[in-house]
Amino acid sequence: MMAENTIAAIATAPGEAGIGIVRLSGEKSIHILDKIFKPTKKNSIRDYEPRRITHGKIIDPDTQKIVDEVLVTYMKGPYTYTAEDVVEINCHGGMVPVKNILDLVLRQGAFMAERGEFTKRAFLNGRIDLSQAEAVMDIIKAKTSTGFDVALNQLEGSLSNEVKAIRHDLLEVLAHITVNIDFPDDDIEELTYDKLEQDSIKILEKIDKLLDTAHTGKILKEGLNTVIIGKPNVGKSSLMNALLKESRAIVTDVPGTTRDIIEEIISVKGIPLRITDTAGIRETEDVVEKIGVERSKESFNKADLVIFILNASETLSIEDKEIMDKLQHKETIVLMNKTDLPNVIDLDELKELLPGKSIIPISVKENKGLDLLEDKIVNMVYEGKVQRHEDSLVTNARHKRALEVGKTSMEEGIEAIRSGLALDFVEVDIKNCWESLGEITGDTTSEDMLDRIFSSFCIGK
Ligand SMILES: Nc1nc2c(c(=O)[nH]1)N(C=O)[C@@H](CNc1ccc(C(=O)N[C@@H](CCC(=O)O)C(=O)O)cc1)CN2
Ligand SMILES: Nc1nc2c(ncn2[C@@H]2O[C@H](COP(=O)(O)OP(=O)(O)OP(=O)(O)O)[C@@H](O)[C@H]2O)c(=O)[nH]1
Numbered sequence: 001m002m003a004e005n006t007i008a009a010i011a012t013a014p015g016e017a018g019i020g021i022v023r024l025s026g027e028k029s030i031h032i033l034d035k036i037f038k039p040t041k042k043n044s045i046r047d048y049e050p051r052r053i054t055h056g057k058i059i060d061p062d063t064q065k066i067v068d069e070v071l072v073t074y075m076k077g078p079y080t081y082t083a084e085d086v087v088e089i090n091c092h093g094g095m096v097p098v099k100n101i102l103d104l105v106l107r108q109g110a111f112m113a114e115r116g117e118f119t120k121r122a123f124l125n126g127r128i129d130l131s132q133a134e135a136v137m138d139i140i141k142a143k144t145s146t147g148f149d150v151a152l153n154q155l156e157g158s159l160s161n162e163v164k165a166i167r168h169d170l171l172e173v174l175a176h177i178t179v180n181i182d183f184p185d186d187d188i189e190e191l192t193y194d195k196l197e198q199d200s201i202k203i204l205e206k207i208d209k210l211l212d213t214a215h216t217g218k219i220l221k222e223g224l225n226t227v228i229i230g231k232p233n234v235g236k237s238s239l240m241n242a243l244l245k246e247s248r249a250i251v252t253d254v255p256g257t258t259r260d261i262i263e264e265i266i267s268v269k270g271i272p273l274r275i276t277d278t279a280g281i282r283e284t285e286d287v288v289e290k291i292g293v294e295r296s297k298e299s300f301n302k303a304d305l306v307i308f309i310l311n312a313s314e315t316l317s318i319e320d321k322e323i324m325d326k327l328q329h330k331e332t333i334v335l336m337n338k339t340d341l342p343n344v345i346d347l348d349e350l351k352e353l354l355p356g357k358s359i360i361p362i363s364v365k366e367n368k369g370l371d372l373l374e375d376k377i378v379n380m381v382y383e384g385k386v387q388r389h390e391d392s393l394v395t396n397a398r399h400k401r402a403l404e405v406g407k408t409s410m411e412e413g414i415e416a417i418r419s420g421l422a423l424d425f426v427e428v429d430i431k432n433c434w435e436s437l438g439e440i441t442g443d444t445t446s447e448d449m450l451d452r453i454f455s456s457f458c459i460g461k
């Protein structure tokens, strides 16, 4: 199937670069290329086999002016990225050649591609399903190699296959119900309900298993919102720098050094942390520091994980205790820093003040204990479960919601079976579940939703 318009966009990042690519997709792609491309060795691009990269010049047919020296490829649908005819023009990098070539192909009848339109066509033409299309964007946006691995896995179809298998099971249950509605038989009725219940429970378990991965999946994709907090001068910025492995935040022995929050993305054994270094929390008359302290409190409220630092070489102060009071309902790791100095904090007292929190002694100065901190974070994210690479993960809030809605339908269906309700009622629930899961693969997704999903893509993808 070919969309009526031929689209074009710049596929590479803007700015100085070695090479830039302008990509076209649609039935006029090759025709447009033929009008503007003069190969070096032959007359026309049509004298070449598809998928061969060919050297030549882009020439404006109106002015005969050379636009750039290029390498081009044309590919015949349906075995292409979009499943339509595709042309790729590799020109010199930089803003001028790519922009001029894009302008030229638009003048020759191509339309500017919308965000995500190449991938949307790949989906609409059935080359990939919706969760695979979404994975393409996740790959581009991945901040760590683990985030990338998870997205690539999804592009390979791991989640799709899992969801497709469940939907297949649902169809079998539906078929079973239909047969029994059409040819009711009192003798086997009990058997029918029994089998329906067993099969439905199995499906519910599969949905639950997928939903169980959503917590870890979200963190691997979006990063764990982490804030480093503590009173002034305990070593928050030093820790930030140590985790970043560079001197990003200013460190001095003056309390109140950090005035504003600093945000960075770091990888802890492949887990992306969006980590925030904050201004030390204390009462202050300094106007700037005061704002900084307010911002620290805001970051604290938003955080998924709080790293609370104490100075082990000083007795606990009122400021420490005020922060501790707020930690109760927060996922927290407590660090006793500066253990290279004589220790004065009473660990037993600390444990009593912070029930249930892990307390790790460290010395940022001597680079001690940071590996324990990293291990602790890994453990928290994977919830103690070992993550197998080939497992499919739910990383997308939309997918999670679809699974939750499907789960509710399934539970209602099982409830209906157990109450011995008429099969028509059960059928509705099972059908609802099947439809909800279809939103993940894109089989039952509304036009509006598709537009919303693809408009969050970048231009040229
Ligand atoms: N130059 C270039 N590099 C690129 C892309 C691209 O579109 N162009 N990609 C864009 O993101 C990625 C590669 N993804 C692609 C996925 C599928 C097909 C494709 O043509 N698939 C056909 C079979 C191809 C064959 O048989 O050789 C198919 O699935 O039917 C192409 C690229 C990364 N690198
Ligand atoms: N002895 C020792 N000193 C440390 C350690 N970690 C940090 N320091 C020192 O403690 C001082 C304060 O460190 P910072 O990282 O600036 O502390 P902070 O918590 O960011 O301070 P504010 O930004 O003022 O809130 C600096 O002089 C650091 O070199 C440690 O493990 N041992």
Ligand SMILES: [Mg+2]
Pocket (backbone or CB within 6 Å): 236, 237, 238, 249, 250, 251, 257, 258, 277, 278, 279, 280
């Ligand atoms: Mg600081």
